[in-house]
Amino acid sequence: MDEIRNLVWNGAINVKLTVKSTLLIAGVKKERCSLNIRIPRDIYLPMYLPFMKNQVKDYLKADIDDRELFVWFEYENVPLYWNYPVGVLFDSMTSLIPSGRKRGDTSSSINMWTIELAYGPQAPSGVLPIVKGQEQIQGYWMHQWKQVCFILNGSAKQMMSLAMYDSKKFWESVIKRDRKSFEFIATKIIPAKPRHIPVVIHQSLPEMQIMQPVISAFQADQHEETFMDVLTHLLPVLFEKKGRAPIKIVCSGIEIPLEAHIYETYLRFFSFDGFLHISLCLLTANEVAIEGLEN
Amino acid sequence: MSRVLESESDNDDSGQSTYASSLNDLSKVQPPKLSREQTTGSINTSYLVQNKLEQFSRRLSMLGLASSQEDDEQISQAKDSDYNGPTYDSNESIKTTQSGSIETDGIVVPKQKIPMTTSLILKKLPKATEVAIERIQREEGEADKSPDKIKVQVKFQPIGSIPQITPSVCRISAVQPFSLILSFLLKKLKIQHVYCYINNSFAPNPQQTVGDLWSQFKVDDALIIGYCGSVAFG
Numbered sequence: 001m002d003e004i005r006n007l008v009w010n011g012a013i014n015v016k017l018t019v020k021s022t023l024l025i026a027g028v029k030k031e032r033c034s035l036n037i038r039i040p041r042d043i044y045l046p047m048y049l050p051f052m053k054n055q056v057k058d059y060l061k062a063d064i065d066d067r068e069l070f071v072w073f074e075y076e077n078v079p080l081y082w083n084y085p086v087g088v089l090f091d092s093m094t095s096l097i098p099s100g101r102k103r104g105d106t107s108s109s110i111n112m113w114t115i116e117l118a119y120g121p122q123a124p125s126g127v128l129p130i131v132k133g134q135e136q137i138q139g140y141w142m143h144q145w146k147q148v149c150f151i152l153n154g155s156a157k158q159m160m161s162l163a164m165y166d167s168k169k170f171w172e173s174v175i176k177r178d179r180k181s182f183e184f185i186a187t188k189i190i191p192a193k194p195r196h197i198p199v200v201i202h203q204s205l206p207e208m209q210i211m212q213p214v215i216s217a218f219q220a221d222q223h224e225e226t227f228m229d230v231l232t233h234l235l236p237v238l239f240e241k242k243g244r245a246p247i248k249i250v251c252s253g254i255e256i257p258l259e260a261h262i263y264e265t266y267l268r269f270f271s272f273d274g275f276l277h278i279s280l281c282l283l284t285a286n287e288v289a290i291e292g293l294e295n
Numbered sequence: 296m297s298r299v300l301e302s303e304s305d306n307d308d309s310g311q312s313t314y315a316s317s318l319n320d321l322s323k324v325q326p327p328k329l330s331r332e333q334t335t336g337s338i339n340t341s342y343l344v345q346n347k348l349e350q351f352s353r354r355l356s357m358l359g360l361a362s363s364q365e366d367d368e369q370i371s372q373a374k375d376s377d378y379n380g381p382t383y384d385s386n387e388s389i390k391t392t393q394s395g396s397i398e399t400d401g402i403v404v405p406k407q408k409i410p411m412t413t414s415l416i417l418k419k420l421p422k423a424t425e426v427a428i429e430r431i432q433r434e435e436g437e438a439d440k441s442p443d444k445i446k447v448q449v450k451f452q453p454i455g456s457i458p459q460i461t462p463s464v465c466r467i468s469a470v471q472p473f474s475l476i477l478s479f480l481l482k483k484l485k486i487q488h489v490y491c492y493i494n495n496s497f498a499p500n501p502q503q504t505v506g507d508l509w510s511q512f513k514v515d516d517a518l519i520i521g522y523c524g525s526v527a528f529g
Contacts (some may be wrong), residue, residue: 052439076410083500094411126407128501153510158498196511205417206428208407212507237427237434246424284419 004268008252009179011041013090016114017052020074023119024059036112040177041087041252042272044137045073045080046130047175053099062119070123072128074116079124083140084200091250092202095289098254101217109166140170141273145170148274149189150200158189175271182272189274190267193217198265200278201234217263224261227278229257235293246288251281316422375525389479396446397467445469447509448516449476454492454523458483464517469506480522492521494526 017035022032034057039048049071053064064071073080075093090113123129130136146170149159165192166185173182194217201211213234219225227249239245249256251269256278389397403457453459460483482490492498493512509518
């Protein structure tokens, strides 16, 4: 389990950041103003914003440190919700099934996720505007953990009663990528017998949807709840044919079997904001044929 | 007054530099090599100066109006709450009926678009999946049209000196995001900033649907929302 936690914590994505061409000073080519960064999957994108701004600001038409301007990220002109971990955004926005990605890999290739930096007088509809930098991100993150604590324990007591020193250390562990300190505090919040499990389901097709259903660790007959149980209930139409789900669950860039127990998976894969984020990816006809799932 | 301005901007700078240095620890970021042309630099400087001047003049006018550190601190929440921009700014369409139902007619739940390359997957689906998806979309379409959309009950509780709103128990469509409740309170209380907490514990993500929050945190069939004019639970 420790090994899996380590892989989840250290997972990273290669990101190529460019700036929307309309926002660049005339004459500057888009390629000139691009950044290649390796970002941990388990972090919020804007935590790199000061660094990114610093690298690109000389090429922009406006001063993006201006408080009246909002900055956000886009992937193929779709604004990204920065308040979910980077890895989750990548998995859900590209809707890639890891086995498919693997087939495209060669020893001389490198996977890059190209996203764009955009700014304007108003943040796009649905995107939380970043107005107070790191302080705002930290506050948001703390409240996410309080919500997680409430879901797991039925109250936010464990989180509220953390010593000032511990809660400061908790956030620092995320910034400094110190897994030991992070998990030392996280285990104070995560109980052995949870009331419910904090899961966020990201669905991107046929439309973008984010669901946070109530999920118990055990069903009424004491058997442990699996993803299949939850998804059959949530999306009954897709799961009509037993054993032939046209969907795969992707978490931290790998496939999770539908039969996996949710709490077991939670303990191994929970994200730095305390939730278990899973992305639902639809299988294409090609993949179904390869996996031999056809009728 | 100018001293106030200077000290504010000093603070900002120092805050940023500490952050930047801590980010260096964050992971092995390889700074890219961006060559800088002289000409670009000079154009940029003029932009910078112009913007800074504009920024200062805005700040000056703010100082003239009210003393403002608090204002500054609260701006974020205000922006959080009306982050949906024009969609919810047309506050006229959020109304409470006599039966205590928050009517949100005409307010469309904002949906994120699908990136183009991802949407291409839809064209490569096996027949069975395609049929299933069509069915889901048809069913959802019908559910949207039906007059009795699922509504959930929310109960507002004032925290501190903020007035109680009437009726304190309302019904709201389950598919709406929590940000709608923030907009509703701002309009109802005629105030600029509001901070909301579920069960006196945490501030939810404004993007989360009221229905999801209700099913997870309801107490006696109502979602209890505490509201306050300033930060109550940090």
